Amino acid sequence: MKNVKQILVLGAIALSMGQSFGNDLNGHTLKDPNITKVTAENSKSDNNMVKIALLLDTSNSMDGLINQAKAQLWDIVNKFTHAKCGTDGRPQLQIALYQYGNDNLSFREGYIQQVLGFSSDLDEISEKLFSLSTNGGEEYCGQVIQTSLSQLDWGKNPDNLKMIFIAGNEPFTQGKLNYKDAVANAKEKDVIVNTIFCGAYEQGINTGWKNGAQLTGGEYMAIDHNREVVHIATPYDDIIIRLNSKLNKTYISYGALGAAKIRQQSVQDSNAMEMEEAVAVKRAVSKSSRLYTNSSWDMVDASKSEDFDLDKIEKEQLPQELKGKSKSEMASYIEGKKKERSDIQKEIQDLNNKREAYIASKKKDTEKGELENAMLTAIQKQAAKKNYRWE
Incomplete structure (x- = not known):
């Protein structure tokens, strides 16, 4: 800084x-x-913010892209877990999600929908990704970029890392809004536009995708969105998954959101496991990181705030395990769960370090997921310009 x-x-x-x-x-x-x-x-916190908007083509041919996005979300989160910005500490991460090019979306809105505004709620982000489905439509790249710039609060802090990743397979030039105007607006807002063409590299260049990225200093990438991501099983996977189950038991849900959010947490665990065991492991690693916080519904995370006061919580909003307990008994119970969670999270992180070393010894970097490779390469390069580093 x-x-x-x-x-x-x-x-x-x-x-x-x-x-x-x-x-x-x-x-x-x-x-x-x-x-x-x-x-x-x-x-x-405001000085250390990463804002990423994912603009995903959900037309008929994009099922592979959506599946890769579901699987690779946790790689992006885990990447920023260890990021540092200058001497001011570690950045927070917010992700927004748009879909475009889908006939089920409004024609008046240009077949564009904001699925989720900027959010740091990782369970919510996962839920929205898994809600996406594909259908034929018109893909207006310039318009979806402009819509995300207009609707989202990007802020004006020049130290924040602000990035758009737009992925699709139709010409970048489609639609009434010229993409050059949209990316010029992005540059004014200090937002870097990265383009991911789902197809042959030269075809993406010929249809405007590379130019769309270059105008903001972004990266142009071409991927095989239908390529099956190969995950390497490790001796640590089963242990991490078992620890994840123990981790879930340290959450003390309360208030109006509590019951629904604890269910959401469980459903997103199941969604990850249904994709592949390795995806469930990556999600568990994310849940053991500083970026997985749930103070709006979990008493352990909420208790870390200086303004947390047990006296302000209505008795009917307390979880069953705390009803009838004195304030000191509740505080002791919460502190016990906090210690238990910290120990489990540390164990997961330690095992993940061994897991990553095992994977690195077994596969080449080029064998990573197509979308993962594209995004992580761009993120690291552009973050360096904002004085980010990884430790």
């Missing part, structure tokens, strides 16, 4: 501290000393 920005952040923190001790802000006195800390943490 630039020194000037560090000075500005420190200045903002100093100003907040002054306000928290009595200065009036918009006519209200700040009495809570924790506001300063929250403000500083929010500023830091």
